[in-house]
Amino acid sequence: TRVADLKTITILHTNDTHSRVVEGEYDGIGFAKLSTMFKQFKAQNPNTLVLDAGDTFHGQTVATLVRGESIAKLMNIMGYDAMTPGNHDFNYGYQRLLELDEITNFPILSANVKTVDGTRVLPPYVIKEVEGIKIGIVGLSTPETAYKTHPKNVAGLKFTDPVEEARVMASELKEKVDVMVVLGHLGMDPSSQDTSIKLAQAVPEIDLIVDGHSHTTLNEGMMVGNTLIVSAGEYDKNLGTVQLTFEGNKLIGKQAKLVTKEEAKQTSDDQDVLKTINGILAEHKLILSQVIGKTAVKLEGERERVRKGETNLGNLIADAIISESGADVAIVNGGGIRASIEAGTITKGQIINVLPFGNFIVTKKVKGADIKAALENGLKSYPELSGGFPHVSGIKYTIDPSKSAGEKVTGIIFKGNPLDLNQDYILAINDFMASGGDGYTMLADDAIVNEYPALDEIVINYIQAKQVVEPLVEGRFVEKQAIG
Ligand code: ATP
Ligand code: ZN
Numbered sequence: 001t002r003v004a005d006l007k008t009i010t011i012l013h014t015n016d017t018h019s020r021v022v023e024g025e026y027d028g029i030g031f032a033k034l035s036t037m038f039k040q041f042k043a044q045n046p047n048t049l050v051l052d053a054g055d056t057f058h059g060q061t062v063a064t065l066v067r068g069e070s071i072a073k074l075m076n077i078m079g080y081d082a083m084t085p086g087n088h089d090f091n092y093g094y095q096r097l098l099e100l101d102e103i104t105n106f107p108i109l110s111a112n113v114k115t116v117d118g119t120r121v122l123p124p125y126v127i128k129e130v131e132g133i134k135i136g137i138v139g140l141s142t143p144e145t146a147y148k149t150h151p152k153n154v155a156g157l158k159f160t161d162p163v164e165e166a167r168v169m170a171s172e173l174k175e176k177v178d179v180m181v182v183l184g185h186l187g188m189d190p191s192s193q194d195t196s197i198k199l200a201q202a203v204p205e206i207d208l209i210v211d212g213h214s215h216t217t218l219n220e221g222m223m224v225g226n227t228l229i230v231s232a233g234e235y236d237k238n239l240g241t242v243q244l245t246f247e248g249n250k251l252i253g254k255q256a257k258l259v260t261k262e263e264a265k266q267t268s269d270d271q272d273v274l275k276t277i278n279g280i281l282a283e284h285k286l287i288l289s290q291v292i293g294k295t296a297v298k299l300e301g302e303r304e305r306v307r308k309g310e311t312n313l314g315n316l317i318a319d320a321i322i323s324e325s326g327a328d329v330a331i332v333n334g335g336g337i338r339a340s341i342e343a344g345t346i347t348k349g350q351i352i353n354v355l356p357f358g359n360f361i362v363t364k365k366v367k368g369a370d371i372k373a374a375l376e377n378g379l380k381s382y383p384e385l386s387g388g389f390p391h392v393s394g395i396k397y398t399i400d401p402s403k404s405a406g407e408k409v410t411g412i413i414f415k416g417n418p419l420d421l422n423q424d425y426i427l428a429i430n431d432f433m434a435s436g437g438d439g440y441t442m443l444a445d446d447a448i449v450n451e452y453p454a455l456d457e458i459v460i461n462y463i464q465a466k467q468v469v470e471p472l473v474e475g476r477f478v479e480k481q482a483i484g
Contacts, residue, residue: 005247009130010041010048011181013232013240015212016086017052018059019071020235021277028236029261032277035078035270037239037259042079047130050079051137053212053231054086054185057100061288061352062280067092070280072103077273080106082126084139085113086185086212087148091357094121094157109139109183111165114158121157125169127177133249136177138169140184142213143194150357151435162186162194163202170205178249179207187214188229196231200224207251208242221256230256237261288349293463296470299341301354306334307385312471313337313354314391317455319471320462322393325452327363327428328414329394331374333438335387336430336455346463352456359430361452364443368421371395372409373442380405380439388438391476395419398478410480430455 014034023030029037042048052075057068068089075083085108089097094113101108101122111124125138142148143159166182173180186196188211196211201224209229217233221242232240238258245253300311314332321330339353375397378390382401398411412419419425426449429440436444452458463469 007131007133007246008045008047009133009135009244009246010045011051011208011210011242011244012038012041012048013051013053013210013230013242014236015053015185015210015232015240016055016215016234017236018055018088018234019057019063020059021062021071021074022281024235029239029264030236030269031074031078032269032274033264033267034236034239035273036267037264038079039270040267041241049081049128049130049135049137051181051183051210052080052083053183053210054084054141055088055212056083056086057097058088058091059356061284061349061356064352064356064358065284065287067096068100069103072100074273074276076103076105077276078270080104081128082106082109082137082139082183084109084183084185084212085122085141087142087145090145090149090153093153098122109137110141111138111169112143112160112162113141114160115156116158124165125173127173133179133246134177135179135181136169136173137181137183138166138173140165140182140186140199142185142187142192144192147437150359150432150437152431162199166199166203166206170203174205178246179244179251180205182206182209184209185212187211188216188231189214196229197224200227200229208244208254210240210242217258218256219258228254228256232258239264284349288347288352290348291345292348292351292460293346293466294468295341295343295346296468298343299354299471301337301340304385306337306391307387307389308334308383309389310391310473310475310477311337312473313340315393315474315476316462316469316471317355317459318391318393320459321361321428321455323462324458325361325363325428325450326426327394328425329371330392330428331371331378331433332391332430333378333387333433333440334389334391335438336432337391348460351460351463355456355459357432359432359455361428361455361458362431362434363426363428363449363452364434364446365424365449366427366443366446368412368419368423368425370442370446371419371425371427372412372421374427374440375409375412376406377439377442379408382408386438388440393476396476396478398480400480428452
């Protein structure tokens, strides 16, 4: 009968896990339970593939301390079949990504990451044959990576148009596969140039897009034309599942559904994975648990706060930079501050969580006018959240938010007097900003005066020297009241 011909292939997917390997109260299912769920799905249907759509190797100390290796090893045990790199997977430099690709026993795919001469640096696709059905899985990475990570991480690379690459792949795979799956770290943020939605509209040959980047939670996926797009949110809060139904080799149905953290609660931990995680954490703990000092107050690093206003943690970091470098002025991009620290003892691990990018500090000799231009840059979209929001030390500034971008800064005070726009100052910033990150391109051309150690080390040393810190929000950033 016809029914006997029906076959089902299950695709399980994760994205933007950002190294949340441990089950958490506020974040994910955790890798140990996820792994059990993979096994359960495989027990129900041996024709199962497990995919990850990127932003995987970076995020928390469990990953950053060993530059992603821990995550690669865990994914091997869990039995992933393929992944595509997200922008954050380039955070250790692309050479490191290639090393991680050596560690993983599954391919890391991307069709649109190329060297300047046009050579792909990763395999563009893999073909998986499951019960006689050939599934082409094509990787695509967000072109935003080119400016969202430190330029040195992607030096010599270009991120080409995902739509064009997908068209090339579609014609190349046409005769070779029964189904075309795109494993994309593109996202569907409307402000983004290259979304998965745009891709689906432009390349209808794609049957399924497993997406990441915008952290979108789609409970049952989304149809764009005949293309199904799925995305499982963030931090392994959900496991994405897709059932592809075939009559012979013809795809006749696709159905998506998320398994939520709530539904996963009763699942037991995969002991292999759990043991490996605990082993890694125990090793890291020796380093990370080292107490470096105390804070009398909560140090505020929440995204919603540090990307639109002065916080005590922003001030502390900027002060530590001045203390290390002796610069006149320090500016810290709010987007580089990634977590808060509660009042009480502070450990090394907490500081690394706050500052996970491995930035170092540079000083540059700049004109007062450059400092003003830099502040204007960081405030151009104020009061919207912006990674470039400027936390400062050495100066205070006032802004008028009703003014247009580029004209918002109404006053800058340096040592009690207005900053002289024509005078030279020594400005300390992180190397990300120094090379034009977050739009700080006005600083890119100024000569580097000096280079300093890693930012996390600078902050650790500063707190160790003080023993107890109690930074305040003290009017370094003042929004001028509208008059009348
Ligand atoms: P997601 O992490 O949710 O996938 P994303 O990476 O696109 O998203 P954000 O979490 O907003 O976006 O992170 C981008 C911000 O991180 C940048 O605007 C910048 O402020 C900061 N950032 C990125 N790389 C660095 C770096 N090397 N040093 C300092 N700050 C950085
Ligand atoms: Zn991303």
